[in-house]
Amino acid sequence: xxxxNQPDLFTGLPNRAPVVVAWGAGTDSTAMILEMLSRGxxxxxxxFADTGDxxxxxxxxxxxxxxxxxxxxxxxxxxxxxxxxxxxWPPYKSLSENCLTNGTLPSIAFGFSSCSQKWKAAPQHxxxxxxxxxxxxxxxxxxxxxxxxxxxxxxDNIRYRQVAALDDPLYSFRYPLREWxxxxxxxxxxxxxxxxxxxxxxxxxxxxxxxxPEELHDAPVWALRRIxxxxxxxxxxxxxxxxxxxxxxxxxxxxxxxxxxxxxYIRQQELLKSADIDRIIEMAPKALVRFQDAQxxxxxxxxxxxxxxxxxxxxxDERIFDNPDKPDRYLSTLHxxxxxxxxxxxxxxxxxx
Ligand code: SF4
Numbered sequence: 001x002x003x004x005n006q007p008d009l010f011t012g013l014p015n016r017a018p019v020v021v022a023w024g025a026g027t028d029s030t031a032m033i034l035e036m037l038s039r040g041x042x043x044x045x046x047x048f049a050d051t052g053d054x055x056x057x058x059x060x061x062x063x064x065x066x067x068x069x070x071x072x073x074x075x076x077x078x079x080x081x082x083x084x085x086x087x088x089w090p091p092y093k094s095l096s097e098n099c100l101t102n103g104t105l106p107s108i109a110f111g112f113s114s115c116s117q118k119w120k121a122a123p124q125h126x127x128x129x130x131x132x133x134x135x136x137x138x139x140x141x142x143x144x145x146x147x148x149x150x151x152x153x154x155x156d157n158i159r160y161r162q163v164a165a166l167d168d169p170l171y172s173f174r175y176p177l178r179e180w181x182x183x184x185x186x187x188x189x190x191x192x193x194x195x196x197x198x199x200x201x202x203x204x205x206x207x208x209x210x211x212x213p214e215e216l217h218d219a220p221v222w223a224l225r226r227i228x229x230x231x232x233x234x235x236x237x238x239x240x241x242x243x244x245x246x247x248x249x250x251x252x253x254x255x256x257x258x259x260x261x262x263x264x265y266i267r268q269q270e271l272l273k274s275a276d277i278d279r280i281i282e283m284a285p286k287a288l289v290r291f292q293d294a295q296x297x298x299x300x301x302x303x304x305x306x307x308x309x310x311x312x313x314x315x316x317d318e319r320i321f322d323n324p325d326k327p328d329r330y331l332s333t334l335h336x337x338x339x340x341x342x343x344x345x346x347x348x349x350x351x352x353x
Contacts, residue, residue: 017145017172018133020045022124025058026203028156029149030065031187032176034194036147037072041176043147046076047127051119052094053205056220061200079123088296090306095119095205096230097306100288105234108209109244115205143172151177153184207244213258213265222314224272225280229313231263233285283321284313291320294331304331308338315341 023029023046036043046069048062062078069076083092089101095115099105106115128134134144150156160175177187191199204210206223207230216224231243242248242260251257259265263281266272288309295303312320312334319337322330 016042017142018044018131018137019145019147019174020047020128020134021147021149022120023048024149024203025054025062025065026149026200027184027187027191028151028177030061030200031182031190032147032149033069033074034190035180036176037074043074044133045131046074047124048076048078049120049123050078050080051096051115051205052080053096053207054203055201055206055218055223057198057201058203061198064196064198065200077127079127081119081123086300086303088292090292090295090303090309091300092306094307096207096226097310099230100233100310101292101306103233103237103285103289105230105238105241105244106205106208109241109246111246138170143168143170146171146173148173148175149177150175151183151187152181207262209244209246211244211262213256213269216262216265216271217269219271221272224266225276225314226310228263228266228272228277228280229284229288231261232281233288235285287320287322290330291334304334304338309334311341312337317341 019042021029021033021043023033025048033043033046046066048066050062054062066076066078080093083098086092092098092101095106107113108115128144137144150160156178160178163173166173180186182190188199202215206219207227216227219227227244243264244262245258245260245265248260249255249258259268263277267274267277291304291309309320317337319333322333
């Protein structure tokens with residue numbers, strides 16, 4: 001087993017750049033950390049940026065791995081984007097709640113990367129701005145070194161080529177897996193060799209365009225229902241893409257066949273009952289808009305968080321579909337339902353599982 005091997009670097013001026021890991025909580029970056037520590041290569045900070053939409057398996061691994069790191073004297077932090085202005089919207093806390101509020105999809109579904117910038121990169125940078133070793137390094141004109149877990153697979157070769165020439169004024173970048181010539185199988189083996197009770201697997205938001213069709217078979221029912229809701233809520237604004245997978249792939253030379261919409265795949269594969277999908281599409285986006293409209297004029301501190309509404313949605317509570325003429329009656333119905341759901345979201349999700 002690894003020992004705590006972090007040197008005490010920050011007594012006086014740093015004699016080297018602080019080394020931080022942008023940990024994705026997946027196989028590659030986990031294997032990179034393990035091997036770095038085994039080799040005695042310093043890591044001063046591991047950060048995980050939580051969008052709020054990771055697979056439950058990933059959250060379980062995070063709960064295991066962060067204390068494991070701390071036991072080895074590696075500072076480990078979960079950072080989050082903190083929304084602070086909600087305009088006339090209900091307060092939201094996660095990327096998916098942000099999308100549901102706006103009636104859109106994560107930007108990656110449109111071929112952009114602002115979801116990752118906003119929910120992954122920005123909160124890490126915000127944390128580092130108040131991290132003393134980084135402050136001191138930057139004040140002295142130096143750069144913080146970031147370790148990136150790109151491996152030697154064809155896909156990561158492309159990602160690497162896209163960023164290799166970047167010259168950032170605050171960060172230098174190192175790609176240890178590529179230095180070692182490691183691809184995914186080597187990373188898998190490295191984690192297995194550590195003898196952990198859990199394996200991180202692949203990590204990403206559960207509704208990310210990068211999710212492969214077979215991964216949806218492993219998603220909990222509540223997550224599949226939320227995917228259907230997200231696509232249905234965004235549907236009126238979708239002109240350039242068909243859904244979370246953007247465009248259908250026929251599966252000739254461009255990879256595995258799949259529709260552009262995850263909902264279509266979930267229906268095809270009978271991962272949810274067709275009647276449940278139809279009901280979500282028909283009722284839930286309207287109910288969600290009504291929920292938002294009903295509290296738009298309230299002071300933000302009096303608004304009901306979107307997470308509460310989603311808890312009822314996960315729990316199949318029919319009261320979110322209530323269709324009163326008066327919006328304030330809808331809100332009071334919801335508040336009654338929310339107060340009855342004393343269970344935490346995890347319990348509510350089990351009801352839908
Ligand atoms: S995992 Fe996908 S959806 Fe989530 S922030 Fe990254 S690119 Fe966006």
